[in-house]
Amino acid sequence: MARALGWTLLCLAAAVTLLPFVYMLAVSFAAQGTIYSGALLPAPSLAAARENYAFALTEVPLARFMLNGALVCGVLLVLQVTIAAPAGYALAKLPFRGRPVLFGAVIVALMIPMQVPAIPLYVAIAWMGLLDTYTALIAPFVISALAIFLFRQFFVNYPSEVIDAARLDGFSELGIVWRLMVPAAWPAVAAFATISIINHWNDLYWPLVVVTRTEMMTPPMGLAAFRSSGESAGNVGALMAGGVMITAPLVLAFLFFQRALVRGFGMGARA
Amino acid sequence: MQGTDHTMESQTLEIADLTCRFGAHRALDAVSLSVGAGEFVSILGPSGCGKSTLLRSIAGLEAVEGGTIRIGGQSVDGLRPRDRGVAFVFQSYALYPHMSCAENIAAPLRMSELGPLGRLPLLWRLSGRMRRTRESIADRVGATARQLQIEPLLGRRPAALSGGQRQRVALGRALIREPALFLLDEPLANLDAALRNRTRTDLRALQRRIGATTLFVTHDQTEAMAISDRIAVMFDGRIHQVGTPDEIYRDPETLAIARFFSQPHLNVVPAATLRRHIGGATAAGDIRIGGAALEGMAGVVAFRPEDASIRTARRPGLPGLPCTVDHAEHAGHDANLFVRLADGETAVVRIRSHEIADWPQGAEGVLHFDLDAARRFDAPQGEAETPSRAREVA
């Protein structure tokens, strides 16, 4: 009896969770007319699908949005890791002056939401004439306290004797970071990459602040602009096709790399 | 080079007044030690006495407070670890976990002989010089692996090796640098007993062949005695005695050293107690211990269970202590017989194990010991008044 109730609840919750995904996919495959037919799910048609997806890709520069998103996420991730890994190593293994202060700063930084520094950053970026540029989209996030923290936690447990051996073998401190620590810390790298990509691909707030030109928009901002532009009013199918396309990369990646991603979110959550 | 052993120019090592502190704790307290070229010296001492710290200071991995270190007559103060020409084998082996064994062994050469460009993948193919350097490194890795018989393992990661195999890879990584000085920090500690015995023999043979000056850390006195030219005994950050295994075994300078070399048991009896119970003179006259007369002697007298024996009755001319049998511990060929002396203290006597039945609990006897093998020491602080007893040295 309790078991049956449990199963019912689980299945119901799963159905509600999947509902918008299914509906988005279904509508993106449906012709204009059939959406308003009053059926629960519109009938799919290949011709309509082609039309919807083509509209989203050509009339709306969705491909450009996705390219922007990929560029921003990629460059950000590389810069974040490049800056955070040496700092994480220094915090974990090197006795420099100001180490406790820096670690405290990292902990405090973890608590500051991005919307707080956003106002002065916007003023500064506007003053430098950098609005509507990739620099504006990327620069504020190149430093990630979460990345420093994750790396530091991971490196602390790395055996110090191996680092000593490396020093005897002639590795420089930077060489130790890139040749020993980062390769050994790939679970932390994967965890951080997951969090960083999910956050920055999906972010709407900051692009809304610094971007106005269509060709600089990121996927969520582009989709939001398309939705409110009126063009979509009569074209729900194309809107949903756009939604499918910008959601698909991360969802598919999640299905492929599920284990790493779940562990990554677990690690990030604990931070 | 191929097929032949590495032979290196061995160097002397001189350490003077080396002091190293962790907070208020002195891990090394004015340590001085001289090691001749090609010599194999063991640093022996209980856990926490500063053996690793000494080795790490020599390698330049630990900040020292004072003192000097000379390798081959040259001061290495001010040199970075990589420039001191020393090789270090860590207790945990400290292999790079994500590199194959071949890459582990090659690491020191790659760092010293290839520039940053040469270490990049693919790019090195462009330059003939880099290609030759890489080939030469690969050759030397092969030669080292042959010497240590680990060629079949070269492609594997350290995680896929047994403890003994890891130990040899770590040795290979040290050997390939052809160092002036070998520093080995308990390299055998993680091996099982059988492999340990075999490896220590191999290690000594290898050291003789290549002739490298070697400092070998261990807390196992049998190991130290088996393979060392000389042993330096350390307690609490100080070197207490340096000598050949035989010198230290026969003539330990302090009670602590005597205990360390008489594991698991050493009989320690206050001289006063001995005087009270030991009875008449020897056939030759007065009782003398370690060359000094027992009459008027202060401190304690120590002798090993194997230098003691037990008889059923006192014999004239052979001084002995009356005792009562407590229990016996079987130890294979021999057995340890625990007896209670007249004052209620215990002592241990080595007997043959087939004699256990002759000494049931409560049996009365007389304990004799070889007066020439016994040593007198100053009483350890705080123990002067406590009754003597056989101690277990952990």
Add this chain to the structure above:
Amino acid sequence: MTGSTADLRARRRAGLLLAAPAALLLALLLFLPSSGVLVLSLTDYRFGMPGASWIGLENYARMLADDRIRQSLGNTALYAAIVAPVSILLALWLAVLIEATGRLGGFFRTVFFLPVTATLVAMATAWEVVLHPSFGMVNVALAASGLEKERFLSDPSLALYTLAFIGVWKMVGYNVLLFVAGLSTIPKDLYEAAAIDGADRGWSRFAMVTWPMLAPVTLFVTVITLIRTVSEFETIAVLTNGGPNGATEMVLYTLYQEAFRYFDIGLASALAVCFLGIVAGASILNIVLFDRRSRHG
């Protein structure tokens, strides 16, 4: 000066060198502008206007007097008061159920985690279509069962609850994941011990073993959920623009509007300071409570 100390000095210098870029950028991109917000909140600076003057706490007074901002803060509180408990309790229940399903558990975990990776803007648009007043699936179903159709997103009395529903939809999966991770760390022999004591299934087992063991995770999930719910922005910006009639205004959206639509930087900064206070307060509470737990437990 001995060699090893020279090397230690080199190591110190290396540490400073490796940490310097991160420290500098942290100061430049995070701490400097964050303190800048504090300063700006005490001025009447408007973007595009020349100059600014000190006005003390006036922005904070304006903030508290402004009906729109008061409504926004109220909406945020109501939204968090709905989304946080519902998403936490539901996630806890689902996590316990998933743990008990065995092999199918992986499937359900995957399903519930999908909303976390999905782009919220896209999913909000999808929900808008599902809830569309005329042809949306939900209203079709309502009509079919003889009920009135509802304007879920444009009815002032419904809109906030609709957003809260989408919020729960988004948060549950994340919380399920954290709870499942927490559940998997509970040693199996505890359950066996509880079974011997008579708490072998259902509620008694949950109350005796699961809940007490899960308390630290629950604390963490609560704080994270609170922070994320008071930071709601996307669904408002995409679906309602704070409307109808301010019914769905929430603090981040108001902040965004004041700063980047009306360029009232002073007022927006004061709001940002309040927002920081709420979020940092929750984080500090988490640390303090967690610390106390681990010291006494």
